[in-house]
Amino acid sequence: MKERDRDGEGRARSARPRDGLGRPLPYGARGVERQPEGVVRTPAATVTEAQRLLDAGMPFHAHEVFEDAWKFGPQADAPLWRGLAQLAVGLTHAARGNAVGGARLLRRGAGALAGHGDAYGIDVAGLVGWARELAGRVEAGEPVDAAAEAPRLGGRPGRG
Structure with a gap:
């Protein structure tokens, strides 16, 4: 039986590179650098880092930044x-x-955010509209490019 990959603290964590x-990519393949887990950031730093990752077409990694903020x-x-985080994972899928x-x-994240007002410069209402509109296009079979569809967390969401 193969030993599970573990992080520096002994927790199970896949060491496989990711795109x-x-x-997950095969062991030894060149992937993108993973986001460190458990990073405590200010809300502004969370928004800035997540936006950088979204703009780079890496919503999975942005989700990890949001997950740290929530946890x-x-x-x-x-x-x-x-x-x-749910919106970022929805865009990933x-x-x-x-x-x-x-x-x-995308719809679950939009529903979770629908009752929130804007906070930390985040255009919550705009993101809810972006997510619902994108969900409809995804259901209609439109292909999605993560970088092209990346939402703007503050200001006008979406690239379209």
Whole structure:
């Protein structure tokens, strides 16, 4: 039986490299650098780093940044960051060609964010509209390019 990959603290964590959409690659392949886990950032730093990753077509990695904010930031902000993480994962699935999972997570994230007002410069209402519109296009079979569809967290969401 193969020993599981572990991180420096002994937790199970795959050491396989990943591509920009978070798909595992074969051991030894050249992948993109993974986001470190458990990084505590200010809300502004979270938004900046997540936007950089979204713009680079790496929504899976942006989701990890949002996940850190939801798990290690103030509990009152957790629903906001969790909803944003769901949008990033929805975009990831859509870009991977998983229309059902992509649309489902985009709609779930939009629903989670729908009751929130703007916070930390994030255009929550605009993101909700972007996610619902993209979910409809994904369900209609439109291919999705993660970088081209990356939302703007502040200001006008989407590239279209």
